[in-house]
Amino acid sequence: xxxxxxxxxxxxxxxxxxxxxxxxxxxxxxxxxxxxxxxxxxxxxxxxxxxxxxxxxxxxxxxxxxxxxxxxxxxxxxxxxxxxxxxxxxxxxxxxxxxxxxxxxxxxxxxxxxxxxxxxxxxxxxxxxxxxxxxxxxxxxxxxxxxxxxxxxxxxxxxxxxxxx
Numbered sequence: 685x686x687x688x689x690x691x692x693x694x695x696x697x698x699x700x701x702x703x704x705x706x707x708x709x710x711x712x713x714x715x716x717x718x719x720x721x722x723x724x725x726x727x728x729x730x731x732x733x734x735x736x737x738x739x740x741x742x743x744x745x746x747x748x749x750x751x752x753x754x755x756x757x758x759x760x761x762x763x764x765x766x767x768x769x770x771x772x773x774x775x776x777x778x779x780x781x782x783x784x785x786x787x788x789x790x791x792x793x794x795x796x797x798x799x800x801x802x803x804x805x806x807x808x809x810x811x812x813x814x815x816x817x818x819x820x821x822x823x824x825x826x827x828x829x830x831x832x833x834x835x836x837x838x839x840x841x842x843x844x845x846x847x848x849x
Contacts, residue, residue: 693699701780705736714738715767717760721747721774725840728772740766744765746779746807747772749817758826767831771817773810774838780810810837811848818849 703819716739728734728741740760742753749771760766773780782790784806791799801809810845818835821827835849 703830705817707736711740711765712740712760713765715765716740717742717757717766718772719743719747719753719769719779720772720838721745721779723774723840726772726774726838729835731838731843732770740764746777746805747774747814748805748807749820750805754821757821758824761827761831769821769827769831769833770836771814771821771834772830772849773807773814774840776840777807777810778814779805780807782806783808786846799824802833815849824848 693814694748714734716732716734718732719742720728722743722745728737728743732739740756742756744750746754755767757766761769779787784804787804787806788799788802791802791804797837802823814835818833821833826831834847836847838845838847
C-alpha cells in the first residue's frame with residue numbers, strides 16, 4: 685500500500701499561496717555553507733539565526749563531508765558566495781552510536797533483505813571524524829585559504845553548538 689501525499693500537497697498549496705522567496709538568485713547571501721546530519725531534530729537555519737537564501741545546506745547521515753558534499757562545497761565557495769563552512773554533527777547521533785555491522789543487521793532486519801553489502805558510514809570516533817572532515821575541506825585545492833572552515837557539535841537537547849575544530 686502506498687501512503688498518500690495529500691496532506692503534504694495541501695500544506696504546500698498553503699505555503700505557495702503566500703510564497704515570498706521567488707526570484708532568489710541561489711547565492712548564499714550570508715556567505716555560509718553548513719554540512720550537518722539529516723536528523724529531524726536539527727533546524728540548520730534557525731540554529732544559526734539564518735533565513736532562506738542565507739546559506740547552502742548539505743545534509744546526510746552523520747553530517748559527514750562525503751565526496752558529494754565536498755563537490756557541493758567546492759561549487760559553493762567558487763560560484764555561490766560561500767566564505768565560511770560549518771561542519772556540524774550532533775549529539776546522540778545514531779551514526780556515531782553504532783557500528784557498521786550493527787547498522788547492517790538493523791537494516792537487514794527492518795527491510796527483510798540482506799544489507800551486508802551496503803556501507804552506511806558508521807562513525808567510530810565522532811570527534812576524530814569531525815577533525816578529518818574539517819582537514820579534508822581545508823586541504824582541497826579548489827577551496828581557497830580565504831574560506832573559513834570550522835567543526836562544531838550541535839547538542840540536540842539544548843540547541844547549542846560548540847566549536848571543536
